Amino acid sequence: MGRGRTGRSGLRRRAGPGHSRQEVRRHRLPQLAGTGIDELTQFKHVERPKDWNLPALKALFELLGLIPGTAQLVTQGNDRPVQQLQKAITEAVERLVLTQQDLQTGLFFWVRSLLPEDEIVKLRAKLDGSKTFLESLQAYTTPGKLKNLRYDVQEITGHRNGLQALEEIELLQELAGDLGSAASYLSTVQAVLPTDHEWNDKMKAVRDEVLDRIGDPVQRGTAGFRQQTQHKLNDLKKAYLRTYISMHVKARLGVNDDKRKARLMGDERLKDLQKLSIIDLMPRQHLSDFQNRLAALKSCFEMTEQELDASPLCPHCKFKPAAEPPGPPAAIILDNFDGEFDKLIEGWTQTLLTNLADPTTKTNLGLLKPAPRCSRAAPPLPRLR
Known part of the structure; x- marks a missing residue:
């Protein structure tokens, strides 16, 4: 029997009349003990065991926010890192599904869409690609299966953009959630006071500034952006409370x-x-x-x-x-x-x-x-x- 370089570990029997191609993996070699000589002679070569693609494994662990060095344990047959990897994959897929649903309904803040329609189309394409990629990884549930990982480093790192887009959208959702209550209150107030009241002018100025900043990935990603914006909204709300109470006292008998x-x-x-x-x-x-x-x-x-x-x-x-x-x-x-x-x-x-x-x-x-x-x-x- 000779040796081939097919990338698989085990024996391979040649196909012939009345026989289909057959492979025997390394872990099933003991069953050959009961195989006849005539049948054994049909195997044409022993394949060289496939090497671990450690750089690709490290890239995969890093992509999903895990310690890249943990991939080394997988090559030693350790199941625990694989379980951690599968858990991270499942969580990422769930996040992608939820975010795709949110993009369908739109991301709104202060009665305005945070993303233009053409940007939403691009983001959907990125999320779809990353979701398909991650779902394909759910088949690699053991160290042995990960040894046959079919993606190289470049293919894996190519999905960074999709997961970064996911994080950006989640940040927008989080900001809209944290600031949305105050913004909704202030939007309602706009119809309470006369249109020519000075408070409405202040509100419009603050609203335009906040929407411009929250729509800029660089500005909304700066340290303290959320706290600064919340402070602006709270100050505007306090000004309304003072204004309304003063007008209420004037318009009603005590x-x-x-x-x-x-x-x-x-x-x-x-x-x-x-x-x-x-x-x-x-x-x-x-x-x-x-x-x-x-x-x-x-x-x-x-x-x-x-x-x-x-x-x-x-x-x-x-x-x-x-x-x-x-x-x-x-x-x-x-x-x-x-x-x-x-x-x-x-x-x-x-x-x-x-x-x-x-x-x-x-x-x-x-x-x-x-x-x-x-x-x-x-x-x-x-x-x-």
Whole structure:
């Protein structure tokens, strides 16, 4: 029997009439003890054992984040490094699958896509190639199988770009996740404040800066980028909290002013005016307008900064500055109601006295008999002062 250089270890029998090509591996040599001489003569040569491609193994371990020197243990028949390798392969494939799914739906931050469509197409191609490569490695589950690894160093290192792309996308996802909550809050706030409010201008400037930096691989990869960006977003949110609370205090009555409003609405003089409003000659529309405007003054004194930190609108009164016309503070409006109420009483009193003193009214009353005169006369004049 001669020796060949086919790269496989064992005996190879030549093919002939009635016989197919047959190989006997080294680990199955003992079975030849029961093989006849005639059959043994059909084997044409003994193959030289295949050498370990240690550089390729080291490149593979390094590619998957494992210690390259561990590959040496595989050549000694150690199963543990192979198990570690297969675990790393499985984890990488799972990451690739999840990331491919995320690319399908898109990566968004602050209502914008973090990756242009043409870049997404390129990344998908890289991820697909690396995934196919890693899945093919799942067959190498023993040291013996790894000895027959069919990839060389160049083929293995060629997939660095795919795994680097995976890491870049995962970094983007992580950044969007860490900063997304604050960005989502600030996006909602944009519709709460009037469009021309200075806070919206600040928000747009910060948003454009953050999106430009997060879209640049070099800038988003710098040390402290995440902390710096989070600090900017937090400062912007704090500025909103101060702005909203100030506007809320202005637009709503506090606890003391709410009591003043209740006293004014329950004032006996207001009830007296309501009794007089049944007289046709009295300006009842003035009274109705006064009461409606007084009732429209909103009170809210329960909101806390913690509640506003969780949601950009007051959970109690749903105050939305963009939806309410600007005006003087509610407390000042309530102060004006006090003076307006005094003038309303004075005007009604004068109107009533003027009408009673009118000659025509006196003449008409004089034409009535005592009983009808009593029935048609105005109700007893309330004490307005």
